[in-house]
Amino acid sequence: MMQCTDIHDRYLFRLITKKAFLYTEMVTTGAIIHGGCLDQLNFNNEIEHPVAVQLGGSDPSELAECSKICGSLGYDEINFNIGCPSERVQKGSFGACLMQEPKLVKDCIEAMQEATSTPITIKCRIGVNERDDIDFLNNFVSKIVNPKLKTIIVHARVAILKGLTPRQNRQIPPLKYENVYQLKKEFPDLEIVINGGIKDVNASIKHLEQVDGVMLGRSPYDNPMIVSNVDSTIFDEVDIGEDRKSILNKYIQYCLVQADLGHPLSKTLKHIFGLNRGLKNAKAYRSLILETMQRNNLEATQQDLISMV
Ligand SMILES: Cc1cc2nc3c(=O)[nH]c(=O)nc-3n(C[C@H](O)[C@H](O)[C@H](O)COP(=O)(O)O)c2cc1C
Secondary structure, three states, X not given: OOOOOOHHHHHHHHOOOOOOOEEEEEEEHHHHHOOOOXXXXXXXXXXXXXXXXXXXXXXXXXXXXXXXXXXXXXXXXXXXXXXXXXXXXXXXXXHHHHHHOHHHHHHHHHHXXXXXXXXXXXXXXXXXXXXXXXXXXXXXXHHHOOOOOOEEEEEEEEEOOOOOOOOHHHOOOOOOHHHHHHHHHHOOOOEEEEEOOOOOXXXXXXXXOOOOEEEOOHHHHHOHHHHOOHHHHOOOOOOOOOOHHHHHHHHHHHHHHHHHOOOOHHHHHHHHHHHHOOOOOHHHHHHHHHHHHHHOOHHHHHHHHHHOO
């Protein structure tokens, strides 16, 4: 998630769950090839696995070049974004508008697969504009699949390409989980991961009766502790089992180290707003984070912050 799931946020999540698959923000091929934004591809090889990078683009050779780079960096998966509805992304002719061009998507996927042995996956919507019917999604997938494409993540809403902001595009089109369930029935050999409006691990369990995986976006970002039982509940492993205070303490120590390395507190502390979600002093906690960022002095407030979660 852009502006959210950066390297710092992923560090925070690895204090909470060892097993959940983490995804980077979308990185465009243009940013990598022409913008020299290679640092956007950094990840912490020691702790982040399993981790996927998400690429945005529509030029097969550029996507291939970027996939090669990402593959050599050691990502576990390279995800191709075919679901972003933003106007800026449409101007670059990528994201959700690519669902109208299955031939191009197929070429992109094949070029990416040829460039790296790292698995290529896609993330799409159920359709675009008025096409929110199951036939559109099935037809799209039938035109892009190949034996090496094993996983498709589907945000269970259409993308409205004109007239809605990206935010509205995550709220207004109704969720149609049934279309994703039907896709799994149509393509039983594909790993189908469902996304959109899924609040927590319990809700995920219901979906897992129909599909193979569940992707959660906003709810864990807004309340990271909701995934603290995911390792035991979904992956049958032992949870990390740390409480909020311990997680925040560890993350604050990380922020202090990062600050010494030149990463501003505004970039690292923004991810902890949700750590006191559901507690009484949310407003005071929020204010103290903002004040800490402004004064650029975490040493002075760290104990108070920890006491508030
Ligand atoms: C701030 C923000 C940034 C997002 N950035 C991306 C992105 O870079 N790539 C992507 O595939 N989806 C992105 N999304 C969409 C989410 O991944 C997800 O598909 C959507 O929010 C629905 O799932 P949810 O209800 O679990 O959040 C973003 C969502 C938000 C709120």
